[in-house]
Amino acid sequence: MINKHISIYRFEPRWSDRVAWYASAIAATALSWCIWWLSPVLHQDAFVIFILAVVFVARFYGFGPAVVCTFSSALVLDYSMFRPRIDVPLSQNELQRLGLFILISVFVAGLARQRSRAETQADEVRQELAAIVTSSEDAIISFTVDGFVTSWNRGAEALYGYSAAEIIGRPLSVLVPSDRIGELEQNLDRLNREERVGSYETERVHKSGTRLQVLLSVSPIRNEKGELSGASAIARDISQRKRTEEALRRNERLATAGRLTAAIAHEIRNPLEALINLVYLSRRDAAGRDEYLRLAEQEIGRLDSIAQQALGFVRETTSPERLDASKVLEEVVQLYLRKLQQSKIRIEKRSQESIEILGYPGELRQLFSNLILNAMESMKEGGRLRLRVIRMQEKSGDQRSGVRITVADTGSGIPVTALPHIFEPFYTTKKENGTGLGLWLAYGIVQKHTGWIRVASRTAPGASTGTVFMVFLPESPAMAATQAA
16 A cells, blocks of 8 residues: 655755845845835835835845845935935934834834744644645545535545545535435534534445445534634545444354354254154054144244244344334243253343334344353353343433343353453453454444443452343334434
């Protein structure tokens, strides 16, 4: 990869430049004398034209040449205005006027030089900021309050595929998918109220029509008077990151499905043994054949139910469905029931009836499975697993209605130092036995449902230990397109 950058060079004058500046100061004095000599009007007050010359030299050549211009102007004034003849001495009044001219000229030269330096520094800052914007790999654009593009950096060219000549003057809507135009209008409304739109993940459109996953932030721009004059947007391409995260999620789902294999094998063993016995009996006992076949059908139904539950972990849905959270949790518990019993883990369940929400059933099974598996692994010598599903309403924020699922165990607990990191990818407290993706995936599922997940744990020796996970899922997950986090 070739790193593109723009360097800012500070101008350092050479000795030849300095000679030219001081020569220009003397030339300015000579030019002022010519103008004064040719203009009768200026004969009444010669100081004006020479002070202008000093200001000009200070502004463009610096304080040193301005001082040279001041004293050369004083000599010219002394000879031309006060005493045309050298043998005539200066009067006290003329000497005071000449001294006052020198003081005023030096003072004005200093002020002009300070202003010049301030302007130079401001120009350098503007150049540095322009260089940063131009060379940034992030897409940085500015636009009017009506949504028309006014500037476009190289990062924007690389991200969206449009050159500056192609996009400047066109509306921002050409970069927004048709199903997200409402999001653009909402952002423009917030900007016109001079509100900043914080960073959030969204989609934009490449010139070729390809959708892009971007992290976007929008800020208002104000002019020198503090009035809103436009806005700037910074977009970072996160398509590769999103693809990587999705690959990790798929792998973790498959890994969970693999862990279910042992549990499913235990579950299907009994129906299969029953089927073999029933088939054997139906061959030997013709009189009871109908009853044996009826029982065989029941066992086949059990096998089909187990298969459907297993498929629920890997089946994906594109839109949320109406579901009962307590039933989904119960289905997951049934898959692990035999393993829980073998691990001497006692289950305490309490749930309200008909707790329906709008969600993704496959992903919720994955969520509950990860939490139950973590609880089982923390209770290697047995313990108690408490499961609660109740309806609740948030006490803060939007006060949304939904369900709260609690998974509590009496296992070894999670160290306090690990709690802030347990939802990070590849972070695990199980050493070589964990992938560090289970709780990260669970957190992503909860975020997709616009809910929240909280954890509390105790590891103090000599006291009861364990971990409690609380998950809140709203009745209907908000659409990501309407969020501007």
